[in-house]
Amino acid sequence: MPYQRPSRSLPPTLLLVLSLCVSAWALGREPALPTQAEITEESAEESTEVLVARAVSQLSYIAADYSQVATGENSGDMQLLAQLRGHVDEVEALLASLPDRPGRGQLTRSLKDLRTAIERRADAETVRRRANTAADRLAALYQLPRSPAELLPTxxxxxxxxxxxxxxxxxxxxxxxxxxxxxxxxxxxxxxxxxxxxxxxxxxxxxxxxxxxxxxxxxxxxxxxxxxxxxxxxxxxxxxxxxxxxxxxxxxxxxxxxxxxxxxxxxxxxxxxxxxxxxxxxxxARDMQHPLTRAAGLLQQAQTAFRGGDSAAAYHQLVLAQREGFAPVSSELEARDPALARQITRQWQDLRQLILSQGPENEVVERFQTLTTAVIRARNQLQPSARGWSDGWAILLLVSAAGVGWLLWIKLLRPRRR
Ligand code: HEC
Structure with missing residues (x-):
């Protein structure tokens, strides 16, 4: 997937549109169907998650530790270099043992690129970026949940x-x-x-x-x-x-x-x-954020869980988003825009019902999106003065595009510094 680096200082609306496109792209993909073996053997599903997590972990080590070998020639460096190459081997073997998904071939190629970069002693930044990109792709490909089902403990x-x-x-x-x-x-x-x-x-x-x-x-x-x-x-x-x-x-x-x-x-x-x-x-950190921002984040998580085939976790997070994000402001919204408040309450209920009754997958995903949009509208109603809110929401929406979305998002943010 080639990334287009957008021009600097995009207007907020363009950011929003861009992020919606990415989200739409992510949502538009067919959720990967489980194979027969995965359906009949629940443990197989579990071990896929364990294997993916392990591969992601190896990649994160490569990203973090390569900088230590980038310059030196001594035996310690050579040892670490060999160890990092070993990590790449292991990730390749793990990937080969995972169920095939569209996009796996591309990921295999990124791992080859990563190996080449390590063998040629490329600069630390290149290796870090390649390793992290591969980790993000891998996690997105297998819908690995990388955020807790509950709110983070202290x-x-x-x-x-x-x-x-x-x-x-x-x-x-x-x-x-x-x-x-x-x-x-x-x-x-x-x-x-x-x-x-x-x-x-x-x-x-x-x-x-x-x-x-x-x-x-x-x-x-x-x-x-x-x-x-x-x-x-x-x-x-x-x-x-x-x-x-x-x-x-x-x-x-x-x-x-x-x-x-x-x-x-x-x-x-x-x-x-x-x-x-x-x-x-x-x-x-959570307390600094508007509750509806929290709700939207949790909705994205719920959606990721659902698309990864875990509807129990999705349901749980949907309820959490309602309790932690919507409930604290529902009466305020009721006073400001009763129609929207009622609409959101109903959408939440319908979505919960639909997940419980194992409704069609695409319909569930669609309703997640509708609900998120309504929550965004409500947030805008309650805090219209928040400067740059559309940038903020654009960022949040990009989160929904998971892995690949993150990369794009990072590229969108980076030029702002300068
Ligand atoms: C017997 C010694 C030992 C104990 C006890 C131990 N660790 Fe470690 N831990 C290690 C070693 C060895 C590594 C490998 C990385 C290294 O060489 O430092 C490691 C790596 C890690 C890393 C990876 C991060 C990095 O920078 O590489 C984390 C996180 C971590 N440990 C957390 C924990 C936590 C949390 C506990 C307690 C539940 C714990 N460790 C208990 C020895 C230990």
Whole structure:
């Protein structure tokens, strides 16, 4: 998929239109149908997710660690280089073992490009970008959920667990403890900026033993892993809360899925710093955002879950979006625009019903889109003064286009710095 770099400083409306096109493109694709084997064997479906997550994790390591070998020639560098090539081999093998999807061939080619770049000792930026692009494509291709089904837990929730199970190797402040096998320094900002919160969550993986044995993380629940990821991210967080204006400027980064899936290193400097703080304090980041922005983010997540074949998670997130995003402002909207308030309430109910009764897939996806549009209208009604809201919403809509959308979005944002 070739990306067109848009010209600088696009007018907000154009941004919006562009993002709608991307969303429409993403939505217009046929959801990949499960194979017979996947239908009959539920465990097969589960293991697909585990395998995809593992491959994404390997790619994120390549992206983060290659910069250490980019210049040197000593034996340590050669060793690390061999290890990174080994990661590419492993990802290729994993991909070959996954069920075929349209787009897999292209992904295989991107992995070849990545390997070539590593072998030719390309610059760190090129390798980082190729590895992350491949990871995003892979996640999009197999609809891997990279944001928690619930709202992100706070660091407090994971701190006791961290002290009990992690600090003997990773230290109380995230610096590796002498005498352990650990090199990783969680307080190293530039390295940590290369990981999304999801990448950290993914490294604390109970399904594999190559990083941590089962005694360390074999029994952790998904919620505990997210709480630990937030703790780990906290070691590299800037000391001060970012200015509130940044939350308005980058609304997609204070709410899920953005706060969990975006790698700070991909962002302009101000957004990068801010995201490193927001993801360490997800509750406070959430509170900075208009509840309907939260609702729209959760609706996107629900839609991703649904398109990935997990209608239980989709239903759950749909309800969560209603409770956490719409309920807090429904009476305010009722007073401002009763017709719209009623319409949204009804659409929410209908969609819940449709998912429960296992209605046709394309209809469900369509209604997700209609509901999101209505929520956006409501948000605009309640906060018309929010400067640059259309940019904000354009960004949020781009989130819905998952993987590929992110890349485009990042390209849209980047020129703004200059
Ligand atoms: C026995 C020592 C040990 C313990 C205990 C341990 N880890 Fe690790 N951890 C490692 C090693 C070794 C690595 C591989 C990366 C490296 O070389 O530093 C690693 C890697 C990681 C990474 C990947 C990030 C990166 O920068 O590479 C994360 C995240 C992580 N550990 C979190 C945790 C958490 C959370 C706990 C507690 C549940 C924990 N670890 C407990 C040894 C340990």
């Amino acid at each position: 660091a407090e929730e994971g701190r006791g667990l961290y002290r009990a199970r992690c600090s003997r190797c990773h230290g109380d402040a995230g610096a590796s403890v002498a005498g352990t096998a650990v090199n990783a320094d969680f307080a190293d900002r530039s390295r940590m900026a290369g990981f999304s919160l999801y990448d950290l969550y993914n490294a604390i993986d109970p399904h594999r033993d190559d990083v941590h044995g089962p005694v360390i993380d074999g029994d952790l629940s998904s919620r505990q892993r997210w709480a630990l990821a937030v703790v780990v991210a906290g070691f590299a967080a800037p000391p001060r809360m970012p200015p509130l204006g940044l939350a308005k400027r980058y609304p997609g980064l204070v709410v899920q899925p953005g706060v969990a899936t975006v790698r700070p290193a991909e962002l302009p400097q101000d957004a990068r710093q801010a995201l490193m703080w927001w993801r360490a304090y997800p509750q406070r």
